[in-house]
Amino acid sequence: MNNNNNTIVDLPDQATARIPQPNFISKENGLMSWLLTGDHKRIAILYLISITFFFFIGGALAGLIRLELLTPQADLMATDTYNKVFTMHGIIMIFLFLVPSVPATLGNFLIPMMIGAKDLALPKVNLLSWYLYMAGGILALYAMMTGGVDTGWTFTTPLSTHYVNTNVITTGFAIFVAGFSSIFTGLNFIVTIHKMRAPGMTWFRLPLFVWAHYAASILMVLGTPVLAIAIVLVMLERAFGIGVFDPAKGGDPLLFQHLFWFYSHPAVYIMILPGMGVISEVISTFSRKRVFGYTAVAFSSVAIAVFGFFVWAHHMFIMGISNYAVLVFSLLTMLVAVPSAIKIFNWAFTLYKGSITFETPMLYAFGFMGLFTIGGMTGVFLGASGTDIHLTETYFIVAHFHFVMVGGMLMAFLAGIHFWWPKITGRMYPEKISQLAAVVTFIGFNLTFFPQFILGVLGMPRRYASYPPEFQVLNVFSTAGATILGVGYLLPVLYLIWSLKYGAIAGNNPWQATGLEWQTQSPPLTENFTVMPVMDHEAYDYEWLESQKAKEVASAG
């Protein structure tokens, strides 16, 4: 038993410890054993490698954007190039990184283990969704390299259908294909969570990570097809001029806005809910306490998923929709903010009377709580219809969604990657440097995106390659911050790869966490468990964990 007061990490004796053999990584060798695998853990690793690849492409594009905005003139690149760069940044980051980030990697790896199953319900469909993701991703890269696309990730008609002459159809098709990957992942999770829970694993004993993924999966399955339809209509309109969105033919360009945001607003929750699931696990583990108000946190995920479907028109407040529609959508937007507030306060009170330690995942989780609070509150500025008029379509929007998506989701993703790294690889990451990386990320993030709120209030429009000179000071701050942020993201890649060979052997449960995934070897067996686990306790039951340990000591002694 570890008696160090600063950490809960409990590692086996490094002199004698070995990575357990066999495990899901060493069981089979060769490229084909990975490319044709049905193992949810191997597919999760395929996803992890591919989304990291796309993240750094998207990140490099973000770097170009920030460099261009260092000066008021469009001098680093032509405006057309700039437009292509921010379009591809958005498309890659949203469809190829944020949407699959936590669900397809951590969710894929952990959901079967957390509910005590051998695999997802549909392993081949799971592999298919990775191939669809890769097909979509490669197609998007192909479109980018053969001329790019400059519609903005929102594909606003009639700009996308009639006015630009870039690779709209190829890119649209890429998103269409990648969308099916998301639908299949969601479907797989829903079936698995319904049908494959271990004996005793009732709905209210599920880890909150699973609840969050369940809610996100519903959004994926119900929302993504609408995006697919909207994109197909754009492609048809562009190729054949069918006129659905063309006012000259009796169509309506606002219809596209409705269809697009009907998916793309819930998509925000597809991105953030799994991240919230990670935060619940991390905060509970590092404060040695059951999540405060488990039921409220579980249902708030579902509430976000349900309300999330009825707020899409808040993206259209200034587009001339009826004032009364604005009233309804503004009201519903306010309602969707409440479950997020509940979560934040429940997490904060989970710390109350806990026994807290500050390993890297916990630092990222704290970062998430602060930045997501700012991101969420500024969402209310935009949900209130009056202030939305001034703030929408400016850098305030850019800052708001980067606080939620990067400050929230990316922090949660990194928290999760560090937290489950020992489970996935069997080795610990180096603690000190990763704590440093978490702090660097937090500082870099704030310096990058906080000035953008002020720019937005000043009225600086988004998607501008050049801007009036009085906005330069804040833009320089932002670019400087982006540089620091870039370092913060490169560090984990380096030390996590290092740790694959040199990290300390983690043992089954280095964090002394309660989830079923921690009660088996690391890295796990292909079958996950040697015997089917029986869930005879509540989630986050640290007393149960202590009694298990006591039993082990008794039987060993």
Place this chain on the structure above:
Amino acid sequence: MSHISPTIWQFLVKWLTNFALFPPEASKIAPQMDALFFFMVLVSLIGLTAVVLLVVSFSILYSKKRHPVAVQIEGSTLLEATWTIIPLGLFMVMFVWGALIYFRVYTPPANAMNIYVVGKQWMWKAEHPGGQHEINSLHVPVGHAVQLTLISEDVFHSFSIPAFRVKREAIPGRYTTVWFEATTPGTYHLFCTQYCGTEHSHMIGDVVVLSEEDYRKWLASSTSGNSLAQNGERLFASLSCAACHNARPDARGPSLANVYGSRLALSTGGTVIADDAYLRESILNPSQHITQGYAPIMPTYQGQVSEEGVIALVEYIRHLDSDYRVQQTTNTTDLLPESEGKAAPAAQAPARNGTVKP
């Protein structure tokens, strides 16, 4: 500071004197919107402080060092109800307050002066009622309610004046409106804020707020001689609209005098208010809107009239309060050879002292 190179020093000075943190408040709605904005900032700061204080103080009080054994707590309905109801209450206040401002921004007063604005890749064209045209600038008087009626010729654009705190999208195929009352003379930024293609970031201009006197001078010096309605009348004549809309007993089209703002009975049995949007639709897409008692014989003018042309026609019809002038126009068209499609020379339909109000 002698070791700093003078170039860098100058650059820094220029930089910091050009440094803005909050936009000017130059319209009547701006202080009202800012009041709500600062209320929200205050609530956010209190909320953020509460979260940070909780996290920091619990982290200190209940660190493993100080508090080695956690006390398991299930939850607390009372506490959870508190942090459900308080945020909900605050959000509702913001919702109502925000909606009040929203309705104010998009409900123009009846006496507002109307300026048409057409957005196209990549410029803003303003059409004043007195016939003044502007590109990428907008001159308005201080202390007068000004309504903008916006439309786009191609893609979505968005007309944004940060100093006024107003913004409205210009959409192809439909009119949108917004209004403001400028309070401080000066020159302010005008941005297109909806991404519209290559030169999006150059679709910017100036909004110039002038004192009453300067505005009158500007109007006088910028006029082209004809009012917008008079331009519309010319177009009305050159398109031979009066061949049918001439208010004669045997006219093939309905009379247009005083039609603006009235309730029309349609052949489908419904009724419609003849506003800008309706008039535009019935010029470009006539077969969709047939006034009761008339045959669907009017051809479409889609592609023949630009959005500015339609605006001029609408403005002409808006100010048409008797049939006299239309009949004058008819007479001049009657003089022309019967060959169709031949536009009447503009000079034959001069508008000097007709019933069109300038």
